[in-house]
Amino acid sequence: IAAKLAGGGIGKTSYNQVLGIYRHGLLKKVICDSAKEGHELDTRLVKKIHASFFERLKIIPLKYQYALKDNLYDLMTLPHLQEAEIFHVWNGHGYHCLDKMSKFGALTVVERASSHINTYERLLQEEYKRWGISLNPVLSWAKKRMLEEYQKADFISTPSEFSYQSMIEAGVETKKLVKLPYGVDASYFVPGNSEQKNDHFTVLFAGQVGFRKGVVYLLEAWKKLNLPNAKLVILGEILNEFVDVVEKYKELTSVEFTGFREALPYFQSSHLFVFPSLEEGSALVTYEALACGLPVITTFESGSVVEDGMEGYLVGVRQVDQIADRIRHLYDHVDLRDSMSRAARRKALEYTWEACGDRLVGWYKGLV
Numbered sequence: 001i002a003a004k005l006a007g008g009g010i011g012k013t014s015y016n017q018v019l020g021i022y023r024h025g026l027l028k029k030v031i032c033d034s035a036k037e038g039h040e041l042d043t044r045l046v047k048k049i050h051a052s053f054f055e056r057l058k059i060i061p062l063k064y065q066y067a068l069k070d071n072l073y074d075l076m077t078l079p080h081l082q083e084a085e086i087f088h089v090w091n092g093h094g095y096h097c098l099d100k101m102s103k104f105g106a107l108t109v110v111e112r113a114s115s116h117i118n119t120y121e122r123l124l125q126e127e128y129k130r131w132g133i134s135l136n137p138v139l140s141w142a143k144k145r146m147l148e149e150y151q152k153a154d155f156i157s158t159p160s161e162f163s164y165q166s167m168i169e170a171g172v173e174t175k176k177l178v179k180l181p182y183g184v185d186a187s188y189f190v191p192g193n194s195e196q197k198n199d200h201f202t203v204l205f206a207g208q209v210g211f212r213k214g215v216v217y218l219l220e221a222w223k224k225l226n227l228p229n230a231k232l233v234i235l236g237e238i239l240n241e242f243v244d245v246v247e248k249y250k251e252l253t254s255v256e257f258t259g260f261r262e263a264l265p266y267f268q269s270s271h272l273f274v275f276p277s278l279e280e281g282s283a284l285v286t287y288e289a290l291a292c293g294l295p296v297i298t299t300f301e302s303g304s305v306v307e308d309g310m311e312g313y314l315v316g317v318r319q320v321d322q323i324a325d326r327i328r329h330l331y332d333h334v335d336l337r338d339s340m341s342r343a344a345r346r347k348a349l350e351y352t353w354e355a356c357g358d359r360l361v362g363w364y365k366g367l368v
Contacts, residue, residue, distance in 0.1 A: 002051060002073035002093045006036035010090065010113055012284065013182055015039065017088075020357010026364070028084050031077050033069075049076045067142040071095075085368050088157075091117075095145045098152040107367055110153040113281040115166035115301075117146045123279045123301075127211045133241065155367075159282035160303030178363055181305060183356035184287035186348055191293030191341070192268025201230040201331055204270035204294070206263050206285045207277070209246070210239035214276035214299070214317060219249045221323035227331055230254060235266050267292035271337065272330055277302040278317050291348035295340035297326045305351055311344040 006015040014032070021027045022041055031047045039046075051073035070092045077097055081087075087094075087101035088109040098108050114120055117138065124137035150156060150172065157178050158164045164179045203222070207213050215234065222232045237260045238246055249255055258266070263285070267273070273289035275298040282303035289296050290305070296312035298304050308314040315322040330337045 001031075001090045002033050002049075002070045003090075004034045004036060005030065005032040005046070006039045007034075009284075011036075013113065014090065014111075016183060016353035016356060017360055020354070020360055021364075023357065024361045026361060029080075029082060031080055033073060047080050049073055049080070051076055063137075063139060063142075067092075067139050070142075071145070086364055089149075091149055092142065092146050095149055095152075098149060102152070107155070108153045109155045109157055110149050111157045112150075112163065112167070113159060115163050115279055115281065116170040116172070117143050118170050119166040120279055124212055127278055131211065131245075133211075135241065160280075162301050162303045163281050180359050180363065181351055181356065182282050182284060182287065183351045183353040184284070184291045184348055186291045186352050189264065189267065189288045189291035189348070191345060196265075196268045197271065198231070198269050201227065201272075202270040203230070203232045203272045203274055203327060204235060204266055204289075205233070205274055206235040206266065206289075207275065207283070208239055209234055209236045209257070210242045212278055214278050215242070216245055217276050217318050217320050218274055218323060219245075219252075219255070220320045221327065222255065223249070223252060224320065224324050225328060225331075227254075227328070230331065231256060233258060233266060233270065235261060235263060263288065264292075267294060270294060272297065272327065273312075274298070274323065274327065275302055275304070276315065276317065276319075276323055287348060287351055290344040290351075293341040293345045295330055295337055295344055297323065297330075305347060307347075311340055311347045 001014045003011040005011055018030045019040060027045055029045055029047060031049055033052050034048050035046055051069050074094055074096050078100060081097060081100050083104045084106050087106040089097060091110050091112045101108055121138045128135050155176055155178060156167060157180055158167060159180060159182050164177055167177055168174060205218055209215050232255045234257045246257060267289060273294040273296045275283060275286055277283060277299055279301055280303045286296055286298055286302055286304035290311060296306045297315060298306055299317050300314055301317055306312045313326045315326060
């Protein structure tokens with residue numbers, strides 16, 4: 001994986017998958033861009049391939065930085081590959097490596113931590129068009145590499161029903177697919193106590209603040225509600241594409257844009273988590289919110305493990321009225337909110353990172 005192992009985002013996900021493999025005694029080597037200090041792996045099994053210097057070239061647009069880094073990483077990894085029974089690589093990071101590992105006789109697995117690249121591109125293009133933004137979310141040559149990786153791999157791992165279905169709709173055979181949900185550190189993400197909870201009803205969003213995450217529809221729902229003694233906290237980095245949108249809502253005194261901060265205190269002080277994303281693989285923040293005992297209002301497209309009416313609610317993408325109605329319902333019904341809070345924590349305990357690693361290794365063992 002061309003990312004910082006045990007870092008944020010895909011670095012966190014990949015590390016916990018690798019840790020599961022390692023704990024079962026099956027890890028031969030992990031190749032990554034870098035690794036966070038203090039990880040639990042045997043350092044002799046970790047090979048670092050530094051290809052991230054493109055990210056320091058600020059004059060290059062972000063999507064070009066990522067694509068160039070991933071391509072270089074793939075090439076730099078080739079001399080360090082070894083024979084193995086299974087080779088698992090993240091989509092976009094192993095175009096050439098897949099060929100070499102297939103020649104070694106390994107079963108090859110591509111991890112697609114989002115929807116099919118065609119679905120991803122279509123959904124974002126639709127959203128940009130709605131807002132009059134001329135922006136292509138995917139580089140054509142990077143997309144071509146990803147699609148060819150789908151073809152080269154023996155299997156494609158997806159983390160949610162939404163991601164899985166997007167593959168089928170794009171023509172990928174079901175025999176090539178596996179659905180393996182992600183997880184959460186349930187010993188770190190724990191519910192807040194009564195003293196940590198805000199006195200006023202607090203709704204939290206956490207993630208990149210941009211069009212893909214559906215933040216604008218949450219803001220519109222909040223504006224429509226105008227709830228007394230209530231606050232909406234938007235936690236995360238505001239993307240450049242979204243700066244002008246944020247300005248339109250800064251007049252709402254009940255909305256706080258925090259920027260990027262440590263998430264745990266916000267989870268523990270809030271009463272409800274809302275994540276109306278248009279497209280995800282399986283958003284880690286939804287697992288983290290559940291582990292902190294927050295009812296979750298989200299979309300099917302977020303790839304969450306939330307069951308509608310149990311740990312929260314599922315709403316349609318771009319459905320402002322649905323978002324508003326569900327927030328209002330949980331604002332008005334404290335007993336229901338408390339019941340969903342307990343159910344949320346129980347659900348999170350089914351999806352720990354340890355369970356994620358066990359599911360992955362169990363699937364591996366069924367292959368060889």
